[in-house]
Amino acid sequence: MAILAGQESRLLIGGKLVAGSLGTFPTVNPATEETLGVAADASAGDMDAAIEAARRAFDDTDWSTDVELRVRCIRQLQQVMRDHIEELRALTIAEVGAPRMLTASAQLEGPVEDLSFCANTAESFQWTTDLGIASPMGMKSQRTIAREAIGVVGAITPWNFPHQINLAKIGPALAAGNTLVLKPAPDTPWAAAVLGELIAEHTDFPAGVINIITSSDHGVGALLSTDPRVDMVSFTGSTATGRAVMSDGAATLKKVFLELGGKSAFLVLDDADLAGACSMSAFTVSMHAGQGCALTTRLVVPRKRYGEAVDSAAATMRGLKPGDPTKPGTICGPVISARQRDRIQGYLDSAINEGGTFACGGGRPADRDTGFFIEPTVIAGLDNNAKVAREEIFGPVLTVIAHDGDDDAVRIANDSPYGLSGTVFSADEQRAAGIAARMRVGTVNINGGVWYSADMPFGGYKQSGIGREMGLAGFEEYLETKAIATLAK
16 A cells, blocks of 8 residues: 555554644655645644653553563564655655665665664663662662663654654664654654554554654644653754753753754864865765764865865865756755755855855756755865854855864864764874864764664764764663662561
């Protein structure tokens, strides 16, 4: 059976697929500007019902203690996504604007396969730890540590990598025994809503364990942060919104996981293959039109070879022209919306106003009248104080900054309110490792090493977030720790 029949998606509340109380809202193809169809538009009342369903499923069923059931349901979800992978691929390219090549990895197939890690972890996890007998305060006691689900989780997700981020929350949260309400970004409602359809029709998830609420109103998602029935909010998005989530959650002291923005640095040391490093930096920032929070958007290079570095990066970017995401060879597709395209253009204009220059790019491609496209752009002539070096742009924009040696490179990398990711290139791996150790970031790649993997934790320092997603650390974010002492005879 085809998914999203009639080009209309529904909400998943309490195990049932239902219409939104506010009708529907459109979802748009960012490459063509055509309306793909509509998604259910949820009200505050719909969100209330979803939270209540999740609360009942946690409090009144054995979901939180039945590991076998949880593992079976997660594996069912994984298999049905595999069964529909080509339909999901077409949906992802159309709604997200994701280049086809990326759907074979982090945009689709990778996250689906990563669900195995969640199921396997739940199966093998040591839910209780025996600490043996001791006599604190003279009382002989048998001590046990139990790890238990937190409760109801509210998951709020962005539009840039919807499958990866949705599943990176759904998988571990449910595997750990929680129930969940998912609120995706209004820009990509179908990527989430289709999960509701697959879950309702092809899995054994009990009613209310997972609920999916699409809405055109960001305020509906914000209700997850304020509602006392929600025990934890897991949020991925901008740092500004993350602050609001944390503030709203403070009233009930709920746990908050935040994966936020980045302005990551790509450090090229003076012994590195400069052309190769700069080319890789430019390629990376151009993928998916630069719409990745961990992308290294500041290229920090030796001052004596600054011109050469700019030329190398620009040469690569000129060859990565924005293209049709349905084509197998496309690297740089559209950005998600006209609003986002205009936002990026504002940053490009600010670079010129501050005295920078464009080594390539700088605006909308002349050969595309439709679609939300921005040319891959290299900005030269600015230092780390420029707006484009301080703020997250979320577009295919690379700012090249000069450094005066290793210490200065580290200083520049760390001179940011963010601390999500970083890269170091050097001919000397030990030297590079020493630099990596000094970078105040959550992930570092050395000479092109890949840290993205289901078993690797992901998250940031400073204003890039709180907590870790993925890996064992990400699984444990969704658990409470209980200490139990039984008087021993």
